[in-house]
Amino acid sequence: MKIAFFDTKPYDKQSFEQYASDDLKFKFFETKLNIDTADLARGCDVVCIFVNDTADAAVIDKLYDLGVKVLALRCAGYNNVDVKHAYGKIHVVHVPAYSPYAVAEHTMAMLLTSIRRIHKAYIRTKDFNFSLSGLTGFDLYGKTVGVIGTGKIGRVFIDICRGFGMKVLAYDKFPTENTPCEYVELDRLFAESDIISLHCPLTAETHHIIDEKSINKMKKGVVILNTSRGALIDADALLEGIKSRKIGAACLDVYEEESDIFFEDFSGHIVDDDTLARLISMPNVIVTSHQAFLTEEALGNIAETTISNIKEILENGCSQNELCYHCGNTTNCKAQRLGKCF
Ligand code: NAI
Numbered sequence: 001m002k003i004a005f006f007d008t009k010p011y012d013k014q015s016f017e018q019y020a021s022d023d024l025k026f027k028f029f030e031t032k033l034n035i036d037t038a039d040l041a042r043g044c045d046v047v048c049i050f051v052n053d054t055a056d057a058a059v060i061d062k063l064y065d066l067g068v069k070v071l072a073l074r075c076a077g078y079n080n081v082d083v084k085h086a087y088g089k090i091h092v093v094h095v096p097a098y099s100p101y102a103v104a105e106h107t108m109a110m111l112l113t114s115i116r117r118i119h120k121a122y123i124r125t126k127d128f129n130f131s132l133s134g135l136t137g138f139d140l141y142g143k144t145v146g147v148i149g150t151g152k153i154g155r156v157f158i159d160i161c162r163g164f165g166m167k168v169l170a171y172d173k174f175p176t177e178n179t180p181c182e183y184v185e186l187d188r189l190f191a192e193s194d195i196i197s198l199h200c201p202l203t204a205e206t207h208h209i210i211d212e213k214s215i216n217k218m219k220k221g222v223v224i225l226n227t228s229r230g231a232l233i234d235a236d237a238l239l240e241g242i243k244s245r246k247i248g249a250a251c252l253d254v255y256e257e258e259s260d261i262f263f264e265d266f267s268g269h270i271v272d273d274d275t276l277a278r279l280i281s282m283p284n285v286i287v288t289s290h291q292a293f294l295t296e297e298a299l300g301n302i303a304e305t306t307i308s309n310i311k312e313i314l315e316n317g318c319s320q321n322e323l324c325y326h327c328g329n330t331t332n333c334k335a336q337r338l339g340k341c342f
Contacts, residue, residue, distance in 0.1 A: 149200030
């Protein structure tokens, strides 16, 4: 069996290479998967992709023509895959949970960095500037955090916030019992939260869930955290909110137009994206490059689950982690039986 990995970095190779054998061969490509690069998968049974690869209808058709049987996402989110179009052609598997702690802890790391001005203090003391002017922060204790999406990552983040003595409001399309928070409608969450953190998937419903309209409903000085998907936020509206001082700070691990920028070194180049450049130039905006998942534990779990997903599909024709389009055909459907039909 041959697997073509797209958008690979040294840390990907390191975590997957231990699984290589005479029966399991890997081809690692640095380039992202898209219609121009799909041909690189020729001769491979499986294509393994990450968050910024493109698997739209055209790419899926191309892979199908090449004989690819499985599209394995080495991530949780699958907004970059046309799962409906893949139905009946290519099995799509993902890694639903590899370390919710990695992402939730990064979210809190960004929040603390931002509100305690650690990013500013670090640069000052490196330059032997020990002045404290302009570094005043605020306590998290007693503040209200609004969490949108209370799944695996949202839940861990809620627990972390509660550890800080914060009041937790939450909104989820499918609230779960026993989540230690008060579920409220979105408008109340926007109106009462000092900090808002996004942990829902990117869907047609959640696209630009933070836009000019929702920003208008928020408290002045609100801190917005996004470690989920860039397009949950209308970046231009966010920038306007920051310029007007309505938004107190933003911590972004993801960005709407990140796919051609994140994971690459542009330090010697001019970045064409004016919105991103302006956001990064703001003293109260912190951007990390889709880094929240990047812990040793998460990388190990991603590799282990991805390989096991692929083996399950090729050996049994189905996997616990298959993403399957709801076709309505329930007769003898393994995806339906496994509850993987959506
Ligand atoms: P999950 O599936 O466990 O939780 C998602 C939650 O969002 C669920 O409770 C679901 O009911 C809720 N939801 C669905 N539609 C909604 C809507 N319209 N409005 C409000 N809530 C809605 O997913 P998990 O593992 O917690 O991941 C959350 C997101 O984090 C992923 O979709 C992914 O985009 C992102 N992520 C980011 C990473 C990073 O490195 N920055 C790494 C891993 C995931």
